[in-house]
Amino acid sequence: MATDRDDWEIDRDTHVSQIANQLMRGRLSFLIGSGMSIPSGGISGKTLAFNLIWKSLYSQYHDPLDHVFTEELKNVADKFPLEAIAEGAMPNLSFRQRELEEFLAENVFDGKTPQLHDGHIALAALVTKLNIKTIFTTNWDDLLKQALGESGEIITEQKFRDLDHVLDSGKTAIIHLHGTFSDNPLIREEDLMDPERPLFQVLMGELLTKVFVFVGYSLSDPNIRALYYKSGNILSKRSEKLEKNTYIVAPPSNRVERRVSTEVWKERHAIYIPMGAEEFFQALYKETATHALDKLKRRLKARLNISSEDLQTKIEEIMSVFPEFEGPEQVLFYLDAITRGGRS
Numbered sequence: 001m002a003t004d005r006d007d008w009e010i011d012r013d014t015h016v017s018q019i020a021n022q023l024m025r026g027r028l029s030f031l032i033g034s035g036m037s038i039p040s041g042g043i044s045g046k047t048l049a050f051n052l053i054w055k056s057l058y059s060q061y062h063d064p065l066d067h068v069f070t071e072e073l074k075n076v077a078d079k080f081p082l083e084a085i086a087e088g089a090m091p092n093l094s095f096r097q098r099e100l101e102e103f104l105a106e107n108v109f110d111g112k113t114p115q116l117h118d119g120h121i122a123l124a125a126l127v128t129k130l131n132i133k134t135i136f137t138t139n140w141d142d143l144l145k146q147a148l149g150e151s152g153e154i155i156t157e158q159k160f161r162d163l164d165h166v167l168d169s170g171k172t173a174i175i176h177l178h179g180t181f182s183d184n185p186l187i188r189e190e191d192l193m194d195p196e197r198p199l200f201q202v203l204m205g206e207l208l209t210k211v212f213v214f215v216g217y218s219l220s221d222p223n224i225r226a227l228y229y230k231s232g233n234i235l236s237k238r239s240e241k242l243e244k245n246t247y248i249v250a251p252p253s254n255r256v257e258r259r260v261s262t263e264v265w266k267e268r269h270a271i272y273i274p275m276g277a278e279e280f281f282q283a284l285y286k287e288t289a290t291h292a293l294d295k296l297k298r299r300l301k302a303r304l305n306i307s308s309e310d311l312q313t314k315i316e317e318i319m320s321v322f323p324e325f326e327g328p329e330q331v332l333f334y335l336d337a338i339t340r341g342g343r344s
């Protein structure tokens with residue numbers, strides 16, 4: 001079939017379909033990064049680094065900053081990783097951990113209340129429908145908890161002992177690897193992804209046994225560097241034996257960044273998917289629903305011993321007689337229910 005779509009778009013959609021397939025098989029897990037929160041009003045890591053330098057080392061300078069000083073701050077924020085800047089800034093805070101928590105809570109969303117977006121809603125629907133047990137995140141906000149409601153529970157290092165209870169209760173554990181705004185948020189170089197931390201051990205277990213999707217991370221993201229390089233050696237040495245893929249989901253700023261990201265992640269034994277977090281989870285939900293319907297069609301064809309054409313004819317006949325069905329999906333569920341008869 002002819003198409004005017006670029007190869008990278010075809011590859012992108014193919015990878016989303018592969019992820020949907022593994023998700024339905026229960027072989028996949030997510031690690032959610034700051035890119036998930038940016039559509040909710042979150043600022044970039046570079047902007048956070050800019051503000052941290054300003055507030056910790058130059059608090060005597062008030063808004064609005066003059067142009068020359070602003071450019072100097074931007075240059076330094078671009079030059080040093082966020083976690084390194086945090087390491088240097090911490091001793092300059094009078095009440096170190098408390099003021100750091102206050103700074104992050106006030107600055108990460110630029111003083112505004114973050115809002116759920118359609119990607120959160122799509123992810124929550126996937127989690128509840130497919131009974132996903134764990135989601136990992138390096139974010140400090142509680143947007144995933146808001147999206148999941150009562151079906152999700154936040155787990156931090158301080159609440160690690162509650163993990164088994166949460167899983168046994170049937171809820172989804174939202175594992176905050178770097179804490180939350182109110183529960184020991186981690187940002188300093190010496191803290192990030194400490195392999196001795198219990199939650200890091202839980203993450204490593206999932207990384208080595210499941211297909212993993214990193215959503216909302218870029219090549220310059222300090223969190224992904226801290227995480228990926230600590231786990232990457234193990235994964236690269238065992239990737240051939242594990243026979244599974246790792247996916248990185250992040251939007252490129254332009255076509256050059258898309259190509260560079262594709263090649264760099266390939267060398268890191270990962271597949272780059274050029275999409276924003278919100279767009280990705282919406283596409284994944286749609287693709288997963290399609291996979292589920294295809295599976296239902298195969299089951300019905302086997303149960304009724306009919307061809308695809310015959311099944312489509314039945315669907316159209318039922319829709320013509322019962323216009324209250326809103327679409328073929330509802331007819332498929334109806335057929336499945338009335339033909340089950342004790343058979344799987």
